[in-house]
Amino acid sequence: MELINGNLATLRFKEIFKLWTQIGVNNGYIASNHAFFKHAVDKKLKAIIVDFVQCLKEENRQLTVLLKENGVLAPSTSIDYSKLRMGNIRGKAAINDTEISTILSMNIASSVISVSQALEMSVKKKHTAKYGELHMRYAILGAKLIRLSNDKGWLLAPATI
Secondary structure: OOEEOOEEOOOOHHHHHHHHHHHHHHHHHHHHHHHHHHHOOOHHHHHHHHHHHHHHHHHHHHHHHHHHHOOOOOOOOOOOOOOOOOOOOOOOOOOOHHHHHHHHHHHHHHHHHHHHHHHHHOOOHHHHHHHHHHHHHHHHHHHHHHHHHHHHOOOOOOOOO
């Protein structure tokens, strides 16, 4: 964003593109995490999935407001997902918890990086504060997932020669 005569100007094209793209990426993460939730067996893993989806939805709300303030419509989701509930437990898992944990770790790490980049571009204090809060929420989720993966034996030690 640019400051013109001490006032905040509208977003530049690359900033709009970054925000718009991030909403689309988050929508993809939300969709995949709904599938993971249905297949996960471990209740603590399910809780982390729910927390991650809530963080993604909150980030999308904030990014949508920012785009709307600048006259740009945010990308919409093509599917309306029902709310995730901890009581929705399936019997047999087609995707095992180890695989879900690994993919979820990558998605959380990607979200931390993305929010860090948005934080770096942020000029307004209110946006900086919100991005900082999201950054910490994603980092805490990542730490919870690492602890859970370690406790469950899902983390593999690197091979030695």
